[in-house]
Amino acid sequence: MELIICWLYGRTMNIYGDRGNVLALAQRCRWRGIEARVIELGVGEPLEPGRCDIFFWGGGQDREQVAAARDLQGPKGETLRREIEEGAPLLAICGGYQLLGHYYRPHRGETLPGLGVFDAWTEAGSRRMIGNVVVESEEFGELVGFENHSGRTFLGPQGRPLGRVRIGWGNNGEDKTEGCRYRNAIGCYLHGPVLPKNPQLADFLIEAALRRRYGEVVLPPLDDTLERLAHSSAVRRAQASR
Amino acid sequence: MDPRLSLAVGVSRLSAAAIRRLGRGGGTALPGLLATLIDPGALSKLSRQLPGGCVVVAGTNGKTTTARMLATILEQAGHRVVHNRSGSNLVRGITAAFAEQSSLLGRVRGEIAVIEADEAAFPAVVRQTSPRIVLLLNLFRDQLDRYGELDTVARSWGEALRALPAESRVVVNVDDPTLAALTGELAGRRLAFGLAEQRVALDRLPHAADASVCRRCGTAFTYRAAFLSHLGDYRCPGCGFERPPLDVAAGSIALEGLERLSFEVTVAGREPWPVEVPLSGLYNVYNALAAAAAALALGIVPEVIQAGLAGMRAAFGRLERVSYRGRSLVIVLIKNPTGLNEVVRMLASARVEAPLLILINDLDADGRDVSWLWDADLEPLAGARFPVFTGGIRGADMALRLKYASVPEERLRVLGDLPGALDAFVSELAPGQTGYILPTYTALLALRRALAERGVAPAFWRQ
Ligand SMILES: [Zn+2]
Numbered sequence: 001m002e003l004i005i006c007w008l009y010g011r012t013m014n015i016y017g018d019r020g021n022v023l024a025l026a027q028r029c030r031w032r033g034i035e036a037r038v039i040e041l042g043v044g045e046p047l048e049p050g051r052c053d054i055f056f057w058g059g060g061q062d063r064e065q066v067a068a069a070r071d072l073q074g075p076k077g078e079t080l081r082r083e084i085e086e087g088a089p090l091l092a093i094c095g096g097y098q099l100l101g102h103y104y105r106p107h108r109g110e111t112l113p114g115l116g117v118f119d120a121w122t123e124a125g126s127r128r129m130i131g132n133v134v135v136e137s138e139e140f141g142e143l144v145g146f147e148n149h150s151g152r153t154f155l156g157p158q159g160r161p162l163g164r165v166r167i168g169w170g171n172n173g174e175d176k177t178e179g180c181r182y183r184n185a186i187g188c189y190l191h192g193p194v195l196p197k198n199p200q201l202a203d204f205l206i207e208a209a210l211r212r213r214y215g216e217v218v219l220p221p222l223d224d225t226l227e228r229l230a231h232s233s234a235v236r237r238a239q240a241s242r
Numbered sequence: 243m244d245p246r247l248s249l250a251v252g253v254s255r256l257s258a259a260a261i262r263r264l265g266r267g268g269g270t271a272l273p274g275l276l277a278t279l280i281d282p283g284a285l286s287k288l289s290r291q292l293p294g295g296c297v298v299v300a301g302t303n304g305k306t307t308t309a310r311m312l313a314t315i316l317e318q319a320g321h322r323v324v325h326n327r328s329g330s331n332l333v334r335g336i337t338a339a340f341a342e343q344s345s346l347l348g349r350v351r352g353e354i355a356v357i358e359a360d361e362a363a364f365p366a367v368v369r370q371t372s373p374r375i376v377l378l379l380n381l382f383r384d385q386l387d388r389y390g391e392l393d394t395v396a397r398s399w400g401e402a403l404r405a406l407p408a409e410s411r412v413v414v415n416v417d418d419p420t421l422a423a424l425t426g427e428l429a430g431r432r433l434a435f436g437l438a439e440q441r442v443a444l445d446r447l448p449h450a451a452d453a454s455v456c457r458r459c460g461t462a463f464t465y466r467a468a469f470l471s472h473l474g475d476y477r478c479p480g481c482g483f484e485r486p487p488l489d490v491a492a493g494s495i496a497l498e499g500l501e502r503l504s505f506e507v508t509v510a511g512r513e514p515w516p517v518e519v520p521l522s523g524l525y526n527v528y529n530a531l532a533a534a535a536a537a538l539a540l541g542i543v544p545e546v547i548q549a550g551l552a553g554m555r556a557a558f559g560r561l562e563r564v565s566y567r568g569r570s571l572v573i574v575l576i577k578n579p580t581g582l583n584e585v586v587r588m589l590a591s592a593r594v595e596a597p598l599l600i601l602i603n604d605l606d607a608d609g610r611d612v613s614w615l616w617d618a619d620l621e622p623l624a625g626a627r628f629p630v631f632t633g634g635i636r637g638a639d640m641a642l643r644l645k646y647a648s649v650p651e652e653r654l655r656v657l658g659d660l661p662g663a664l665d666a667f668v669s670e671l672a673p674g675q676t677g678y679i680l681p682t683y684t685a686l687l688a689l690r691r692a693l694a695e696r697g698v699a700p701a702f703w704r705q
Contacts, residue, residue, distance in 0.1 A: 011462060012455055015383075020616030023646045042462070061393055067460050131610070146611045191613045196642050226645050229656065230638040237604060237635065 002035035003209050006052035008080075008096065009060065009068050010040035016148060018058030018093055020193030024202045025054060032220055034210070043071045047079045053209040054089050055080070057096030059149075059191070062106065065095045069112040072099070077115050084117050089184040089208040091201070093194065097179070097187035098122040098151055118180040118187055119156035120171075126150070129169035132238035133190060135178045137163030143198045144234040145190025153189075155180060162188050167238045184208040197231045199224050247288070247348040250281035254341035274334030277341055285333060287348070288340040289371040294321065294354030296371045297536060300364045300399075301379025301415075303581055304529040305331070307521070308379060309358040311533035315550030316354060319542050324352035331360040333367060354540075361395050365402035372407050377536045378414040378421050379528065380473060382580050383617070392420070396457075400424050413536045415528065416486050417473040423457045423483065435535040437469050437527070438491035438508065458483050470524050471580045490535040495527055497591070503527055507534055507544070515544045519551045521561065523588045525581070530554075566698045569668055570676040575686050576600075578609075579617035585680060590622040597677045598623075599667045601634035601660065601685035608682040612636045620647035629670070631655050633663030634685045660685065661692035 007022050022038055029036035041047060060068070072080065084090055098104045101120035104112040114121075128150045135143040143163060152172035155161060161171070162179030170178035171189070179188030186201065188194065195202040203219055210217040254277035261272065277284050289296050299309045313325045326339035336357055344350045359367040361381075368376065381399075383392055403412065403424065410431065416422040417436040425432050454463050454472050461480030468474035477484040493514065495505040505527055506514040519530045530551050537547045562573045576582045589598075604610050623630060624647055632640040633656070641656045657663040664679075671677045681689050 016611060017613030017616030020613070020643070020646070023616070027646050027648075063393070063457075063460055064455065146613055148611060191611065193613060193616050196616075196646060197639075223651075226638065226642050226651070226654075226656075230642040233636060233638045241610070 001033075001210065001214060002037065003029055003053040003206070003213070004051065005036055005038045005054045005056065006047075007038055007040045008055060008057040009042060009064070009071075010058070011042050012064040013058045013060030013068060013095055015059045015061070015094070016146070016191040017193045018056075018191065021058070021091060021093070021195040021202075022056055024193070024195035024199070025056065025205065028199065028202050028222065029206060031222055034206075043067050047076050047083075049079050049082070052083070052088070053213055054205050055083070055091070057090070057092040057100075059094030059096060065099065065104070066109075066112060068095075069099055069104070069114070072115060073113065081115050081117060084183060084185050087184050087208065087212055089205040089212075090186070091195070091205060092185070092187040093191060094149055094151075094189055097189065098153065100185070100187050101153065101180070102156075104151065117185060118182055119158035120153050120180050120187075121156070122151045122153040124150060125152040125173075127173075129173055129189075131168055132234060132241055133168030133170065133178065134166045134235055134238045135163040135168075135170070135188075135190070136166050139163075139181070140198070140200050140204070142231075142235070143190065143194070143201070144231055144238065145188075145192040145194045145197070146234075147189040148191060149189050153180075162186060192234070197227060197234055199227045243347055244281075244287065246281045247284055248346060250277040250284045251288075251341045251344050251348050252346050253277060253280060254338050255344075255346070258338060258342060271330065271332075271334055271338075273341065274330070274332075274336070274338035277337045278334055285337045285340060285367075286370040288337075288344060288350050289355060289357075291350045292324065292353060292355055294540075295374030296355040296357055297375045297377060297540070298357045298359050298364070298367055298371060298373040299377045299379070299532075299536075300359045300361065302361060302382035302578065304379050304525055304532070305358045307526065308377070308529040308532045309356050311519075311530060311551060311554055312377070312536050313356045314554055315533060315537045315542060315547050316356065316540070318550035318553070319546045321354050322352045324350060324355040326358055331358045332363045333370065336367060362398075365398050368402045368406065373410055375536055375539055376403070376406065376410060376412045377532060378412065378425070379532055380415055380418045381420045382471060382578055383614075396420050396424060403428065411539050413532070413539050415473070415532060416488065417469060417475070417528075419463060419472065419476050419483075419485070420457060422486055426486075433489050433535055433539050434486050435490040435492075435531055436475075436485065436488045437467075437473075437495070437531075438488060438493045439469075439495050440467055441495070456480055456483055470528070470584065473528070490531070490538060492527055492531045495524070497522060497524065497527075503530075505531070507531070507547075509538065515548070517548055517551055519554055521554060523584050525584045564693060564698050566693065566696065567668055568673045569671040570674075571668075571679055572676060573679045573681065573686070573689065576680045576682060579614050579619075582615075582618040582620075582680070586618070586620060586622050589678065590626075594678070595626070595628050596675065597629050597631065597667070597670060599631045599633060599657070599663065599677065599679045600637075600640050601663065601679065601681035601689065602632065602636040602640045603634045603682050603685045603688075604636050605684045607684050612639045615640060615643045618643075620644055620649070624648040629653050629655065631657050631663070631667055631670070633657040633667075634659060634682065637663070660688040661695070664689060664692050 026036040161177035254273040456478035463476040
């Protein structure tokens with residue numbers, strides 16, 4: 001078996017260790033004997049429908065986010081939207097997450113249109129929300145990460161949160177929601193990176209990809225002792241620092 | 243006499259002495275804070291007394307080592323140098339360092355100052371000291387949770403540079419595209435340095451590379467040579483922005499294991515002259531070149547620069563060696579992915595086969611976000627045969643990073659926090675064996691404390 005992991009804007013949008021998510025996906029495939037190939041798709045490079053199995057999109061600085069938003073106006077964005085609609089698994093963090101909502105409105109300059117996959121929108125805020133985060137998710141259990149954003153994301157009526165913030169700011173620092181879920185797509189503010197310390201999320205994405213390409217599959221479990229150790233030490237730090 | 247300044251200096255010195263007597267560490271933050279509260283103009287007044295002026299050294303990586311190198315060269319030239327030695331690089335730490343080297347009447351005992359400035363403090367330090375020379379080393383992503391985005395830091399530096407006195411010179415590493423762009427308008431007052439060498443170039447741009455996108459037009463750079471992270475000989479295919487010509491260049495670089503490095507300095511096409519430094523790693527080539535370029539800008543002759551650099555000793559936590567219970571411990575501070583990459587590259591290229599202890603803390607001074615571990619390339623450690631131990635507050639995160647870098651789990655062990663981790667690590671070493679310890683900043687402080695309690699290593703503020 002083989003999976004192709006598409007790393008969207010890997011060169012320009014890769015901040016705070018986001019690349020660790022790609023490493024986690026690839027390694028957790030390889031440890032199970034599944035070939036994993038990573039391709040980076042940058043600005044100006046077309047997305048071929050049906051070619052990729054898992055999408056990852058990280059965060060970036062303002063300038064890079066503008067370039068990505070522009071790049072997705074047209075057939076490339078349309079293809080990505082259709083893939084997600086058809087069940088392709090995707091993880092988007094911070095800047096990528098924001099551009100999958102309806103729009104991102106910065107302090108200065110034009111509002112950036114998003115793909116509208118998530119019923120959510122983001123507005124630049126005045127304070128930076130920084131720190132360890134613990135989220136309770138019905139679907140995935142306890143999630144831990146590190147947030148660092150000034151954008152405030154609000155969910156619309158169709159926007160289902162990834163979970164509720166137990167410690168930290170979350171989407172906007174007000175309503176205790178964090179992230180957004182739609183079909184097999186996950187958007188959130190959890191750097192850290194999120195997948196190594198929350199391997200159940202990585203396995204959800206891998207399993208969804210395998211099911212889509214190969215039909216029903218059972219993912220053999222891995223020894224996650226170190227993952228659990230890092231997870232619980234991160235939770236302890238969140239408790240101590242907040 | 244300025245009574246307010248004199249009081250500020252006196253209080254700073256007395257409180258520093260008191261803190262030292264209590265054994266509470268270097269004691270520069272509180273004395274400096276008191277001095278600035280008593281006289282907010284203290285740093286400005288003290289620094290302006292120096293006939294030779296001030297050199298302000300700034301950059302994410304290497305400022306402590308580079309400032310020490312330059313201070314050593316200036317001392318070699320016979321100058322009395324005011325220098326904030328122990329890495330206290332905020333305005334109050336710098337003020338305390340000046341007070342420490344002043345008379346109680348507020349007269350500075352020195353001719354020239356070499357000041358290491360924190361990235362965030364750089365604009366304030368420049369404003370207060372009106373430096374004769376600003377030495378800019380590099381800008382990496384480091385502790386961004388404290389400073390915000392790289393762009394924000396770059397913008398504040400740009401404003402500070404525009405406000406410099408007209409006679410100030412800017413000595414800058416133009417291998418860093420961000421710094422080259424920031425200093426582009428200063429052409430007449432800029433002294434550009436960089437590497438002129440193909441042999442030490444990397445095969446490809448490493449993952450931790452930060453500024454690989456053109457600030458002017460947003461296009462990704464192409465590199466004729468990438469030396470260290472995003473530092474290299476770059477060109478923007480979008481707008482044609484490229485590395486400016488080098489005024490001072492290093493070539494014929496030779497890295498000899500962990501012991502020494504050498505290179506040749508070429509100034510504006512003239513005959514090159516050799517430099518030898520008893521430190522290792524390509525990042526120290528950049529540091530030595532930076533110190534040499536700044537020294538040249540101050541009118542120091544090559545012979546003195548050569549002698550100064552040859553006499554360098556490693557700074558606090560930068561490849562220090564201590565012996566403890568018959569074992570030899572080599573300590574290398576790691577602050578960010580680029581620094582960690584270089585240490586890993588150095589260990590791999592010197593074929594070091596010694597147990598490793600990596601200590602990761604996430605306190606304010608380390609950066610609270612440990613995501614950066616995943617921006618570093620730990621993969622070269624996958625094939626090594628020695629065990630890798632991790633410790634500190636976030637030791638488990640480091641172990642996890644190594645697992646995903648394909649280091650086999652049977653070679654990994656999480657030892658927990660200091661000082662227990664130190665004792666456990668040392669007991670894993672055979673008598674006579676060498677072990678490497680890579681701590682983050684506060685882990686290094688804790689390590690030094692633990693060693694001092696065990697009767698090893700001098701306290702760092704006396705170095
Ligand atoms: Zn350009």
